[in-house]
Amino acid sequence: xxxxxxxxxxxxxxxxxxxxxxxxxxxxxxxxxxxxxxxxxxxxxxxxxxxxxxxxxxxxxxxxxxxxxxxxxxxxxxxxxxxxxxxxxxxxxxxxxxxxxxxxxxxxxxxxxxxxxxxxxxxxxxxxxxxxxxxxxxxxxxxxxxxxxxxxxxxxxxxxxxxxxxxxxxxxxxxxxxxxxxxxxxxxxxxxxxxxxxxxxxxxxxxxxxxxxxxxxxxxxxxxxxxxxxxxxxxxxxxxxxxxxxxxxxxxxxxxxxxxxxxxxxxxxxxxxxxxxxxxxxxxxxxxxxxxxxxxxxxxxxxxxxx
Amino acid sequence: xxxxxxxxxxxxxxxxxxxxxxxxxxxxxxxxxxxxxxxxxxxxxxxxxxxxxxxxxxxxxxxxxxxxxxxxxxxxxxxxxxxxxxxxxxxxxxxxxxxxxxxxxxxxxxxxxxxxxxxxxxxxxxxxxxxxxxxxxxxxxxxxxxxxxxxxxxxxxxxxxxxxxxxxx
Numbered sequence: 001x002x003x004x005x006x007x008x009x010x011x012x013x014x015x016x017x018x019x020x021x022x023x024x025x026x027x028x029x030x031x032x033x034x035x036x037x038x039x040x041x042x043x044x045x046x047x048x049x050x051x052x053x054x055x056x057x058x059x060x061x062x063x064x065x066x067x068x069x070x071x072x073x074x075x076x077x078x079x080x081x082x083x084x085x086x087x088x089x090x091x092x093x094x095x096x097x098x099x100x101x102x103x104x105x106x107x108x109x110x111x112x113x114x115x116x117x118x119x120x121x122x123x124x125x126x127x128x129x130x131x132x133x134x135x136x137x138x139x140x141x142x143x144x145x146x147x148x149x150x151x152x153x154x155x156x157x158x159x160x161x162x163x164x165x166x167x168x169x170x171x172x173x174x175x176x177x178x179x180x181x182x183x184x185x186x187x188x189x190x191x192x193x194x195x196x197x198x199x200x201x202x203x204x205x206x207x208x209x210x211x212x213x214x215x216x217x218x219x220x221x222x223x224x225x226x227x228x229x230x231x232x233x234x235x236x237x238x239x240x241x242x243x244x245x246x247x248x249x250x251x252x253x254x255x256x257x258x259x260x261x262x263x264x265x266x267x268x269x270x271x272x273x274x275x276x277x278x279x280x281x282x283x284x285x286x287x288x289x290x291x292x293x294x295x296x297x298x299x300x301x302x303x304x305x306x307x
Numbered sequence: 308x309x310x311x312x313x314x315x316x317x318x319x320x321x322x323x324x325x326x327x328x329x330x331x332x333x334x335x336x337x338x339x340x341x342x343x344x345x346x347x348x349x350x351x352x353x354x355x356x357x358x359x360x361x362x363x364x365x366x367x368x369x370x371x372x373x374x375x376x377x378x379x380x381x382x383x384x385x386x387x388x389x390x391x392x393x394x395x396x397x398x399x400x401x402x403x404x405x406x407x408x409x410x411x412x413x414x415x416x417x418x419x420x421x422x423x424x425x426x427x428x429x430x431x432x433x434x435x436x437x438x439x440x441x442x443x444x445x446x447x448x449x450x451x452x453x454x455x456x457x458x459x460x461x462x463x464x465x466x467x468x469x470x471x472x473x474x475x476x
Contacts, residue, residue, distance in 0.1 A: 074465065078464055081460055082457060091368075093371060093412055101452070112416060113414075128464065
């Protein structure tokens with residue numbers, strides 16, 4: 001499976017998940033959100049990927065990630081801009097095609113949602129500028145790398161803080177931490193698929209990724225449950241409301257994802273560690289996991305707008 | 308391959324089940340919890356203001372509220388007032404008997420748009436004169452369109468990427 005086919009499959013999965021989210025009752029702007037969140041997650045992952053290799057090879061891995069990072073952060077920046085305009089149109093009741101500069105500026109400066117969008121746009125732009133100005137990649141622990149990691153993390157978690165749960169500080173923090181853990185897990189795996197090519201690299205990196213991702217899953221589940229508990233009034237909301245139904249779908253996808261990850265941990269990880277897994281096997285394993293993650297992320301985007 | 312198919316089948320089944328469960332009321336966003344006058348109430352004389360109370364604070368910007376009478380005319384007047392979770396608008400002295408419909412569109416504190424309407428009935432004709440006819444959605448434009456600027460920004464970012472990627476290969 002070449003890169004183009006993989007990208008096509010990924011796009012199809014996101015489109016399919018968006019269509020399902022629409023069927024579950026969330027508005028069309030969730031597609032813009034899905035593209036935006038997906039690009040943000042991949043950006044964060046690409047910045048973090050070099051930390052998984054041993055010190056000696058980090059520079060090489062960062063250089064390999066550099067081109068992908070430029071592309072991902074550029075897509076993220078443009079998507080954030082479009083999202084801001086679509087959000088302004090929605091708030092003002094204009095159609096997205098007719099919305100003007102005045103409304104957009106008023107939305108971006110006067111409303112909490114607009115200001116959060118502005119923060120995320122700035123974060124995305126910052127990562128994009130760092131990526132454009134470091135042609136040899138951002139080496140872990142260098143100043144541009146720290147800047148890029150910080151900005152990407154703010155871009156991923158910032159909106160959650162004012163999302164659904166702006167009225168409840170506990171819920172807001174829980175959802176922000178949940179989003180960050182999910183972004184690190186999915187983003188780094190996406191980064192691995194894009195950047196890692198040799199069997200030897202998989203052997204070095206996969207055990208570290210596995211360790212990191214299990215922590216991510218624990219954090220993700222704990223804070224996800226807290227967030228859901230704060231948002232839902234009763235268990236019957238899980239199927240009785242649109243929000244609850246999208247949430248249930250997300251829970252189901254997460255269960256599939258964790259089962260998949262557990263199986264990979266039992267089979268692929270030992271094989272890769274001892275250099276037995278071919279690159280083809282490693283790639284296809286990671287792509288399957290990534291596909292399910294893309295669906296979960298799209299549903300997460302839908303969750304944030306449903307209602 | 309089998310694992311992939313199994314995963315796809317599982318997700319498909321879960322989502323289909325969720326989709327088939329039918330539409331309900333969303334609970335996670337702002338909802339209207341009270342209205343004055345009450346929905347479907349009958350009044351002998353028109354109130355000075357109509358108001359809607361929500362379960363969350365509202366943004367003060369981008370709120371809209373209109374009252375349309377049985378004659379298709381606008382009977383609300385002045386700007387929409389937003390105070391905490393309450394949005395309200397002043398009414399003209401009402402005229403003909405019949406149903407008056409209040410339409411609203413507000414933005415909750417978390418940035419979500421909530422819109423809806425409710426009606427009340429006037430049973431004794433008043434002497435007020437209506438505002439303008441409510442016609443087709445207004446053709447007023449929103450000033451300078453924003454999309455050219457978005458396209459320009461996208462072109463600048465795209466150009467930067469193109470240069471960066473070319474430099475590297």
